[in-house]
Amino acid sequence: MTIQWFPGHMTRARRQIQEKLKQIDAVIELLDARVPHSSRNPMIDEILRGKPRLVLLNKADLADQRATDRWIAAFREDGLDSLAVDAAGGQGIKEISARVKKLVAPQWERMAARGVVKPRAVRVLIVGIPNVGKSTLINRLAGRSVAATGDRPGVTKGQQWIKVGGEMELLDTPGILWPKFDDQTVGMRLAVIGSIREEILNLEEIAFFAVKTLAGKYWDAFVERFGLEGGPPEDPDDPGQIVDVLERIGRKRGCLVSGGRVDLEKASGVLLRDLRSGKLGRITLEEPEEFR
Structure with missing residues (x-):
């Protein structure tokens, strides 16, 4: 079985992300802790163009803790701040804001040097593949139900800005898979965890x-x-x-x-x-x- 799935709304989502990049201060890249490599979209690095990034390993409560610890160490070796979270249960959520502020601190220092006394809210883009838990994370950060959630891929269809207190604004986007799985093992692993619609499997x-x-x-x-x-x-x-x-x-x-x-x-x-x-x-x- 060859797995491919790239609906039209994913193409639009990629274009919309690129259009919004100038407004973005930092990026939260949400991965599934059970498949951190396979749930990383290889197009993301190209799309984000070096924006400061926090990598979150979501659904850590479902993953092998020993493996998750090694994945976090591996990401940090690659220069990416990383944190294990459980968006549904709340684990690790309180640390996210401080991590994001640390990422954008150099930008804020440059703004202060230009005489900006009170910077605006930090604008954060949240990206990830379908069914990785973006909407659940946003609702947890916002403290209210503002994004549609579901246990199936493809729930989020468009972009929306969500305010988190007075310090952060989140941009939710539809989950983006890539047009072709060069390694079919990646597609199979994503299918196992439910990131691809069962109708095509x-x-x-x-x-x-x-x-x-x-x-x-x-x-x-x-x-x-x-x-x-x-x-x-x-x-x-x-x-x-x-x-x-x-x-x-x-x-x-x-x-x-x-x-x-x-x-x-x-x-x-x-x-x-x-x-x-x-x-x-x-x-x-x-x-x-x-x-x-």
């Missing part, structure tokens, strides 16, 4: 990829959640062993059809829903060492 293939990627490292989580008997796949490159795990999950969850056969599509849906919601435990699909 084959759930069995996505679940197959999830089992192949995660079963060895997080087998205890599979056993605890689904009550599986037996061990993990000895050879993750053996399709039969991966399908066997999905069938075991299907039998435990009653995903059966006539003749006692397992409905792999239903079993795949069960696995992916539990993984995305955190019921399978705290899981990270990629490590920073893979990309060094």
Whole structure:
């Protein structure tokens, strides 16, 4: 399965971001802590043109804490301030304003040198791929419901400015995927966490990829959640062993059809829903060492 998804509103969003850049002081780049590399849009560096940036690893409550710590260290080594947050639960939110102020401090010093005594509110652009939690973050920062949220990609369709107290103004934008996944592993990882609409996906293939990627490292989580008997796949490159795990999950969850056969599509849906919601435990699909 080849994954591509670049609706027209994403093209418009990219153009609108570029048009607003002159008004922007800093950028918050929101990533999914479970896939920090795969949830980074490779076009963002080109689009943002060197604007001061804070990288937030959202949904940190769903990610493996040890992996998240290594990702934060890796971003900081690359010169990007980084912070793990849980926008839905509030973890790390209070630190964001201070981090942004630190980013724009040199600009404010230059303004003071020109005689500007009281600078305006800091204008912050929030960018990220679909379903990474931008609207949830904005609502948390604003302390009120001002941005539409949902557990599916593509909820935000246009831009809007949101005031956060008197110190910050946030520009929300639709999530932007890139036109082509040069590495299909990136597309599969995004599909696993729910950043691509399921209507264009084959759930069995996505679940197959999830089992192949995660079963060895997080087998205890599979056993605890689904009550599986037996061990993990000895050879993750053996399709039969991966399908066997999905069938075991299907039998435990009653995903059966006539003749006692397992409905792999239903079993795949069960696995992916539990993984995305955190019921399978705290899981990270990629490590920073893979990309060094």
